[in-house]
Amino acid sequence: MMKLHKFLTFASEAEIVGLWGLAMIVLALIATLAEVRRQKRARIDRVGWVPWRAIFLTAAITGGGLILLAIKGLLAG
Template identity: 45%
Template sequence: MPLSISLAMHLPEFILFASDATIVGLWGGLFLLIAVLALAGDWLRARRKDVDRVGCMPWTPIFLACAMIGVGLMVVAVKGWIAG
């Protein structure tokens, strides 16, 4: 059995039969969730007790990139949902 068929058989019906707008909305929600996690990481880094322990993750650019992508995808999804 090809890989794509075996993966499709295990997807829930909600995702398997979802519209393109719903799939884009799910991806947009995922990017917004990552943006919120990056914002929390930046908030924790700014309030660390030992200022010499600098982290290696660029939380602000991760937040900005994920937030822009997520908002863009959600706008496209909402436009698709409204259009029907």
């Protein structure tokens, strides 16, 4: 735990942005799994109200953009 705290304390902005991008990609994967689960529901009239497709799209685009910015920052030094 102390190692993680030390890493986050001294991480560059590019590394922090990269971690946020990775978190957004994980959220997009979770939204994809939830959408697949919703589509395979036995009772079609109980589909739920969460817009998983929109959450996936928003998280994937945001995560991809943040990761690209992080890579650019890490390569620049």
